[in-house]
Amino acid sequence: MWTIIVIIIFSVIAYFITDNLIPKLKDLFINAGLYGVDLCKISKEKIPEAIGVVSGCVFLVTIFLFIPIVFGNNLIDTRLFPHNEFAELLAALLSICCMLLLGFADDVLDLRWKYKLLLPTVASLPLLVVYYVNFNSTTIIVPVPLRHFLGSSVNIGFLYYVYMGMLAVFCTNAINILAGINGLEVGQSVIIAMSIIIFDILELGGEQQKAHTFSLHIMIPYLATTLALLKHNWYPSKVFIGDTFCYVSGMTFAVVAILVISYHSMSKTSSSQILCRD
């Protein structure tokens, strides 16, 4: 519980750092040729592009600095260290970091669509291995109209991993597709993040406390850095966020979804598995 208070303090600091860095680094982006012109405005001034990389980096650094704190208690007696939870967090960070890189490369180089489809799937691979090792529940709940034919749940096996790999591609592009209106991409991400945080807080007292604490550790700094970005991207936009932000946001949501929902599905559909493991 106290780790959530610490991450809130970290996130408040991260908000102010992001808010402070964005205006400072604007010229760096414009000088590098990373700028656009707002087509819906009369003024034709240069607006820096791909500023999502600033909020993304602050977001990652915040979680990096938070690692020794969240695992602090376990560092005293390293024999009890929860290697699997640590690997989960590392896999999540690795996937997000890959998308930050891919997004920034896309903003700078204008990558072709085949790389954009392939790379998020590859970036989610470490996460899928973590999922396989820690949960490996590939059972899906069948929608009501189809239950007559298929039963209430079906184990789709390997296809579940294909689905999760594609979830990463879907999430990243789902946010990207809203580009064009000042603040819309960032605004919807803030709303999604807030709804996840509210859900996590409501579920904190439940049996999946660990999963929702994990989710909060990622979503709170994400929300803080995104709010700072929204302040500058709000109409009239002083910065553009670029594909970088969309990719990072999409992957962050995908990562949290895969890891948190898996805790839930594990507890509901494969309790026998847990008993077997314990």
Added chain:
Amino acid sequence: MWTIIVIIIFSVIAYFITDNLIPKLKDLFINAGLYGVDLCKISKEKIPEAIGVVSGCVFLVTIFLFIPIVFGNNLIDTRLFPHNEFAELLAALLSICCMLLLGFADDVLDLRWKYKLLLPTVASLPLLVVYYVNFNSTTIIVPVPLRHFLGSSVNIGFLYYVYMGMLAVFCTNAINILAGINGLEVGQSVIIAMSIIIFDILELGGEQQKAHTFSLHIMIPYLATTLALLKHNWYPSKVFIGDTFCYVSGMTFAVVAILVISYHSMSKTSSSQILCRD
């Protein structure tokens, strides 16, 4: 042992992919304004800059695809899964991925030196947590002239982590500093990588087989992608590698050094710790 054969096959494929991608992506970099002019040549043609990001990405993707194979045996019975080794690999990849991002951002944006000093240290943080949890040997061997005063070994405690954090900064800048002569940065990296691989192979029969296998899993794909880069960066250079390559190389060497040497130091200086853990 068979994992080494697999990684060699993967690496040969990675070599050809990198070799094939570099000429294809050259125009993308020049169009994005990422190019330089070779000051020591008469021809003033535009030479693409920051191509290290191509070899770096292929290197990372190769290891990503290799993860399910190297941990394949353990995936059959997930209860025996070596979470600590998996976390080591993830932390190593995370640090390398961060440096790939930082290097590319530096090439595009020309970051100020304070970010260049701060960010590699932060990027090595997950690795230091892994080191703390799995090894935590902070004893150094004292150089012979000083042994009279300090004894043969000294436990420097927290300072050891400061030293390792700075090792990441040192390694990245040590390679960067050789810029200016066609093929020199990549050439020396190839020689360093080869010497590490030869050392690993010689030590494969020894008691630290696991550590050296880990090192080979990282160094072989690194060498393959770097050789492909060297082919294009060799005099007269058709591509420049940028800070991206230097940062990735430096971090790769630092990561391998920290994780492999730590196995050795653990076995030599703190065997009591292992006994206690077993």
